Amino acid sequence: MSQAPESLTAKLIPIYIMGKRYEVPETLTIMKAIEHAGYKFIRGCGCRGGICGACGTVYRRPGDYRIHVGLACQTVVEPEMVLTQIPFYPANRASYDYATMEAVGAAVGALYPELFRCVACNACTKVCPMDVEVMDYIAAVKRGDLAEAMRLSFDCIQCGLCASRCMGELPQYHIAQLVRRLYGGKLAPATDHVDAMVKKIADGYYQQKIDELKKMSVDELKKLYTAREQEPHQAPELWKAKSAEGL
Numbered sequence: 111m112s113q114a115p116e117s118l119t120a121k122l123i124p125i126y127i128m129g130k131r132y133e134v135p136e137t138l139t140i141m142k143a144i145e146h147a148g149y150k151f152i153r154g155c156g157c158r159g160g161i162c163g164a165c166g167t168v169y170r171r172p173g174d175y176r177i178h179v180g181l182a183c184q185t186v187v188e189p190e191m192v193l194t195q196i197p198f199y200p201a202n203r204a205s206y207d208y209a210t211m212e213a214v215g216a217a218v219g220a221l222y223p224e225l226f227r228c229v230a231c232n233a234c235t236k237v238c239p240m241d242v243e244v245m246d247y248i249a250a251v252k253r254g255d256l257a258e259a260m261r262l263s264f265d266c267i268q269c270g271l272c273a274s275r276c277m278g279e280l281p282q283y284h285i286a287q288l289v290r291r292l293y294g295g296k297l298a299p300a301t302d303h304v305d306a307m308v309k310k311i312a313d314g315y316y317q318q319k320i321d322e323l324k325k326m327s328v329d330e331l332k333k334l335y336t337a338r339e340q341e342p343h344q345a346p347e348l349w350k351a352k353s354a355e356g357l
């Protein structure tokens with residue numbers, strides 16, 4: 111006899127979504143609990159895997175003055191939590207000509223002069239659901255150390271929660287993205303295998319395969335996707351793809 115899904119047997123706990131009380135299975139992530147409560151995601155949900163940054167969520171616990179944060183797709187519900195999602199937070203994003211831009215801190219500062227409004231309060235770091243040292247990478251940009259800013263901001267998933275708490279009104283995550291682009295394209299040492307792959311793509315090596323995929327039905331695509339060779343969950347570092355095609 112097949113077992114009932116966990117969401118049908120788990121204990122129900124109360125949570126508050128945008129101020130309204132719902133009873134949801136205690137085992138669910140916030141994202142699944144929101145869906146369990148009857149909401150349908152149109153925004154605020156992308157990868158469901160902790161990568162895309164679409165599902166930033168803030169919540170409070172009963173009797174706790176602090177704001178807590180998490181990614182709705184990764185964070186499990188808690189009894190009596192009061193939550194809302196912040197799938198987008200407005201933040202200034204500069205336009206620039208990447209090709210002519212110099213990869214130096216002064217160039218970043220010229221595009222984002224608000225960098226120097228940072229008062230080092232560290233609210234950005236405290237609110238980051240990825241535990242990125244946001245204040246520290248901003249400090250690195252200010253002193254022109256783009257390599258360090260790139261390293262410190264590498265795990266940023268662009269959820270924008272840092273900008274939501276910043277008293278200096280910085281768009282930290284846009285600044286970090288620019289720094290990583292500058293570092294990756296203009297400062298990091300060139301690698302032969304990347305150059306070779308870029309050339310392969312530019313020469314149309316994959317075009318025939320792309321054309322074939324575009325002609326397939328949804329069912330054919332699903333079948334192909336399901337049958338693909340997959341990296342194992344355990345010890346992926348020991349795994350090697352059978353074919354180096356596309357790597």
Ligand code: FES
Nearest residue numbers: 156157158163183
């Ligand atoms: S849905 Fe992509 S990080 Fe949560």
